[in-house]
Amino acid sequence: AQSVAQPEDQVNVAEGNPLTVKCTYSVSGNPYLFWYVQYPNRGLQFLLKYITGDNLVKGSYGFEAEFNKSQTSFHLKKPSALVSDSALYFCAVKSGGSYIPTFGRGTSLIVHP
């Protein structure tokens, strides 16, 4: 079984400040973790993924995420937020041979000017 939780429905941050969008997961076996972003009236767009190797993963648009096995977390981060980062962010996990990812409910990121 696999599940993922995004504990915050909404995150507010000022432009230029660092941002964190949280994700925790539960799996049997090794996790494959993904972050996607959805802009208004658009489909989801892949940001980054963790498969194996370095715990810090770098992705598109300056985003990065840190895989923490002991805390079963994969939080999305960016050192300096932009207003254009405002969007809906989804965390997803695959594990145990399942090719169907489980998505979190999404976190709305709002970056204020």
Add this chain to the structure above:
Amino acid sequence: GAGVSQSPSNKVTEKGKDVELRCDPISGHTALYWYRQSLGQGLEFLIYFQGNSAPDKSGLPSDRFSAERTGGSVSTLTIQRTQQEDSAVYLCASSSGVAMGNEQFFGPGTRLTVL
């Protein structure tokens, strides 16, 4: 290169009518997924196709929903006797191969409104 495309982008129908939603995946992608996204909700998995294997239909909410994939490429999601609760955005995604680490590429979605 073209991404995943879906048509129509918007569909308004009356309760009880049948609708067909189309997805064109990225050329060469063997995996295709359908999801439903209701307002303010996350993604609800509907069905998964992989190559010529039998599809995983475990997410279909009722027997009014069906999908097919012809020639390992284009897919059609059909909803029969639509209900108001079927109103949502229907997203299609494709990915290459069967590796667990493959990310998905999503289409822009079809917004279905059932009156």
